[in-house]
Amino acid sequence: MPEFCDVAVPVPLHMVLTYRVPEGASAAVGSRVIVPFRRQRLPGVVTELHDRAPNVTAKTVLEVLEETPALSEELLRLGKWISDYYLAPIGEVFRSMLPLNAEFRRARVCRITKEGHAALHLAGSGGSSSRSKKKPEEQDTEYRALNYLAMRDEAREGTLRSATGITPSLLAGMVRKKWIEREDVSHVTDATRTRQVAVLSGGGGRPRPLEEVAVTSLGGRGGPLPHHHDRVGAGVHARPTSTPELPSPPKLNSNQQLIIDALTTAGGKLPVEILRQLDVPRSTLATLVKRGLISLAAEVIELPKSTVNPRGIPAGMEFNSAQRAALDRIRTLVDERKFAGILLHGVTGSGKTAVYLAAMKSVLDAGRTAILLVPEIGLTPAVAADVHDIFGNEVAILHSGLSDKERAEHWHRIRRGQARAIVGTRSAVFAPVANLALIIVDEEQDSSYKQEETPRYHARDVAVMRAKFSDAAVVLGSATPSLESYFNARKHRYALVEMPDRVEKRPLPEVELVDMRQEFQETGNEQVISRKLIEEIRLRLQRNEQAMVLLNRRGYSPVVLCRTCGKKLECTNCAIALTHHKSSRRMECHYCGFMASVPKHCAACGSEYVYFLGTGSEKLEELLHGFFPQARIARLDRDTVRSHADFERVLNALNAGELDLLVGTQMIAKGHDIHGVTLVGVVGADMALGLPDFRAAERTFQLLTQVAGRAGRGEVPGKVVLQTYFPDHYAVQYAAQHDFTGFYEKELRFRSWMHYPPYSSLANVMVRSAKLDETLRWSGALGRWFEKTRHEGVRVLGPAAAPIERLKRDYRYHFILKSPSRHKLNAVLRAMLAEAEKQKIPRTNVIVDVDALWLM
Ligand SMILES: [Zn+2]
Numbered sequence: 001m002p003e004f005c006d007v008a009v010p011v012p013l014h015m016v017l018t019y020r021v022p023e024g025a026s027a028a029v030g031s032r033v034i035v036p037f038r039r040q041r042l043p044g045v046v047t048e049l050h051d052r053a054p055n056v057t058a059k060t061v062l063e064v065l066e067e068t069p070a071l072s073e074e075l076l077r078l079g080k081w082i083s084d085y086y087l088a089p090i091g092e093v094f095r096s097m098l099p100l101n102a103e104f105r106r107a108r109v110c111r112i113t114k115e116g117h118a119a120l121h122l123a124g125s126g127g128s129s130s131r132s133k134k135k136p137e138e139q140d141t142e143y144r145a146l147n148y149l150a151m152r153d154e155a156r157e158g159t160l161r162s163a164t165g166i167t168p169s170l171l172a173g174m175v176r177k178k179w180i181e182r183e184d185v186s187h188v189t190d191a192t193r194t195r196q197v198a199v200l201s202g203g204g205g206r207p208r209p210l211e212e213v214a215v216t217s218l219g220g221r222g223g224p225l226p227h228h229h230d231r232v233g234a235g236v237h238a239r240p241t242s243t244p245e246l247p248s249p250p251k252l253n254s255n256q257q258l259i260i261d262a263l264t265t266a267g268g269k270l271p272v273e274i275l276r277q278l279d280v281p282r283s284t285l286a287t288l289v290k291r292g293l294i295s296l297a298a299e300v301i302e303l304p305k306s307t308v309n310p311r312g313i314p315a316g317m318e319f320n321s322a323q324r325a326a327l328d329r330i331r332t333l334v335d336e337r338k339f340a341g342i343l344l345h346g347v348t349g350s351g352k353t354a355v356y357l358a359a360m361k362s363v364l365d366a367g368r369t370a371i372l373l374v375p376e377i378g379l380t381p382a383v384a385a386d387v388h389d390i391f392g393n394e395v396a397i398l399h400s401g402l403s404d405k406e407r408a409e410h411w412h413r414i415r416r417g418q419a420r421a422i423v424g425t426r427s428a429v430f431a432p433v434a435n436l437a438l439i440i441v442d443e444e445q446d447s448s449y450k451q452e453e454t455p456r457y458h459a460r461d462v463a464v465m466r467a468k469f470s471d472a473a474v475v476l477g478s479a480t481p482s483l484e485s486y487f488n489a490r491k492h493r494y495a496l497v498e499m500p501d502r503v504e505k506r507p508l509p510e511v512e513l514v515d516m517r518q519e520f521q522e523t524g525n526e527q528v529i530s531r532k533l534i535e536e537i538r539l540r541l542q543r544n545e546q547a548m549v550l551l552n553r554r555g556y557s558p559v560v561l562c563r564t565c566g567k568k569l570e571c572t573n574c575a576i577a578l579t580h581h582k583s584s585r586r587m588e589c590h591y592c593g594f595m596a597s598v599p600k601h602c603a604a605c606g607s608e609y610v611y612f613l614g615t616g617s618e619k620l621e622e623l624l625h626g627f628f629p630q631a632r633i634a635r636l637d638r639d640t641v642r643s644h645a646d647f648e649r650v651l652n653a654l655n656a657g658e659l660d661l662l663v664g665t666q667m668i669a670k671g672h673d674i675h676g677v678t679l680v681g682v683v684g685a686d687m688a689l690g691l692p693d694f695r696a697a698e699r700t701f702q703l704l705t706q707v708a709g710r711a712g713r714g715e716v717p718g719k720v721v722l723q724t725y726f727p728d729h730y731a732v733q734y735a736a737q738h739d740f741t742g743f744y745e746k747e748l749r750f751r752s753w754m755h756y757p758p759y760s761s762l763a764n765v766m767v768r769s770a771k772l773d774e775t776l777r778w779s780g781a782l783g784r785w786f787e788k789t790r791h792e793g794v795r796v797l798g799p800a801a802a803p804i805e806r807l808k809r810d811y812r813y814h815f816i817l818k819s820p821s822r823h824k825l826n827a828v829l830r831a832m833l834a835e836a837e838k839q840k841i842p843r844t845n846v847i848v849d850v851d852a853l854w855l856m
């Protein structure tokens with residue numbers, strides 16, 4: 001075993017730390033270890049084993065958690081790539097790749113110090129700290145605690161308190177006196193839930209020598225688990241025939257016989273807790289174990305999951321020629337067992353999901369594994385049901401609603417090879433599968449694939465890299481591909497597969513634009529819902545058809561304004577207007593969650609003329625109730641949907657025809673396939689066009705296309721009424737004409753002129769601090785450094801106040817860096833971080849966002 005190991009520790013450091021491998025321990029590259037770091041114990045991942053002694057004395061690894069690496073070679077390599085590409089600290093990258101938080105329990109332990117020993121000694125010899133004004137009983141308690149600690153290396157704080165009756169404040173005082181020290185310690189528990197099972201040892205009650213009895217305990221964490229089924233099966237079926245040399249079975253008493261009978265009936269194995277329900281003394285089981293008739297074993301409890309066996313692709317799933325062609329292309333590329341990128345561009349309703357599932361099925365049939373990534377709210381109940389039907393218990397569904405514990409359990413299940421079809425959101429790209437053949441990224445343009453905290457990776461791009469490292473195929477699917485992916489396909493980096501028609505040749509919906517400026521002139525009123533949209537909804541209700549109305553802004557009124565002094569009501573933490581939420585009777589900041597009561601007077605001037613302006617989804621729902629009092633209306637946004645279950649309930653109700661109208665934010669636009677919806681109204685989807693962000697047009701085009709795609713997926717053709725204040729904008733025009741290529745051509749020209757992605761690599765560097773002067777000083781210093789160093793081939797814009805100048809109490813200034821060379825861009829960012837360190841700017845106050853999606 002090499003003497004040293006390099007460990008990536010989850011702290012904001014761009015390096016690994018060298019530790020000494022403890023005597024006799026065997027660590028592997030990719031294993032998790034617990035290491036001392038400053039005054040903490042932290043879990044880290046071993047990145048290298050070597051014999052190079054570091055310059056400083058290396059501390060020793062405290063605990064090796066596993067001999068089988070938690071991260072495979074492939075995932076280690078992927079993590080290093082992420083760390084390099086996104087300039088993210090390697091330890092933090094590995095931490096987000098391993099969803100095993102549940103396995104770490106944190107506890108605070110106390111230890112006695114030299115000073116503590118001295119104080120205890122002094123007390124014992126009759127002396128005392130004379131200046132103490134403490135009551136005698138408090139002193140007694142303190143010495144009791146010291147005494148308790150003196151007898152052991154350390155004790156958990158909770159144990160110490162209950163054993164000695166010491167209070168938190170006395171304990172804090174002892175820490176101040178340096179008598180004891182406290183430390184937060186993490187220790188590891190295996191998240192895999194196990195239960196004890198009793199297993200019949202041999203030929204139905206025949207005694208066997210003790211050493212043959214398989215008493216299995218769970219060995220190394222995450223290693224392959226013993227297959228009890230096999231052992232039991234062999235034992236039950238391979239009854240010894242005639243073996244006269246064996247002694248005849250010993251007599252069993254009736255209690256013992258009861259247990260043996262129960263086990264035999266159950267096929268040789270039962271959980272101990274079930275046997276305990278039999279009316280026999282507890283000692284009976286122990287006796288049977290002692291006699292070698294039964295063995296006890298730990299067995300992994302599987303997650304509650306569908307018990308359905310895989311049924312394969314439903315018979316009704318008949319493929320049209322475009323679907324078949326797409327599937328054939330994917331299968332061919334998968335079979336080549338080398339990297340292949342495929343952009344699957346299929347219009348809304350063209351049946352992409354069916355192609356994904358069929359492709360995954362053939363991968364599983366070949367004994368390999370597949371991952372399907374879906375956006376945050378893309379996993380609709382219908383898709384989940386299909387996935388269960390097709391893959392049965394070989395599927396693992398990973399979504400944001402899981403607890404840490406469930407996440408860890410799924411992780412182990414996947415690692416054991418029990419789940420080979422993985423369906424999940426962003427972080428499922430790190431699923432510890434072996435023999436990966438295919439990754440599919442559904443709605444690849446969706447912004448929820450980008451993690452907006454360290455490490456700031458984009459799961460689509462990570463999926464592409466993972467496929468490269470595994471010689472697998474990656475399919476990026478969308479009705480509205482991102483500019484980047486479309487550009488890559490045009491440059492032949494990806495194969496482009498098109499599905500231009502809806503299934504069964506259903507037509508794309510007709511889109512009618514309503515110019516809201518004209519609506520205002522004709523009605524003399526600022527309308528939320530145009531006359532045209534009202535009329536179309538009324539028609540649908542009469543015909544018992546369903547409609548959806550999109551307003552991509554939640555709450556009741558987005559702006560509260562004083563008409564006397566003109567002041568807007570803003571969040572105290574952010575430079576953001578507070579939104580009025582009527583039913584919950586409060587003002588809310590949608591960026592930091594700050595809440596305030598609804599004002600009756602202006603806080604600045606005291607005026608009573610406080611006005612509530614604008615419309616959010618909550619108000620839209622109320623207005624629709626007013627127009628259509630008979631209609632059954634539901635709303636889908638972050639205020640009405642708090643869990644996956646809420647989401648499912650509303651969509652199921654719509655699907656079952658229990659709703660006439662569904663109102664909501666972009667949540668209603670994503671991937672639902674509801675056949676009764678024949679009308680989609682868009683009330684405010686072009687608001688984004690006013691934002692100072694170069695992706696505004698792309699986002700608007702995508703949202704309009706996605707939501708329009710919800711209409712007319714059944715027998716009856718669909719219609720879209722699109723209200724807009726920008727009827728001439730190309731994003732609106734091309735969306736109305738379902739003209740993807742037209743939009744992309746125009747947008748690509750604009751990106752090329754402005755040197756924006758995909759024509760250049762881009763990074764957003766945000767300097768933030770709760771103190772404005774620090775933000776100014778730091779961003780100023782970095783600005784001067786950028787100017788002085790003048791990096792060839794990299795444009796630096798800024799420092800400038802960020803569009804949202806204050807967010808979550810931080811003042812924010814930013815730089816935008818652009819370069820045609822990814823390599824040069826990252827070199828400058830690295831140098832900038834080194835300079836920031838030299839300037840003593842804390843690492844957490846400089847955010848580097850490579851391929852930033854939002855520049856706000
Ligand atoms: Zn005022």
Ligand SMILES: [Zn+2]
Pocket residue numbers: 571572573574576589590591592593594808
């Ligand atoms: Zn706020």
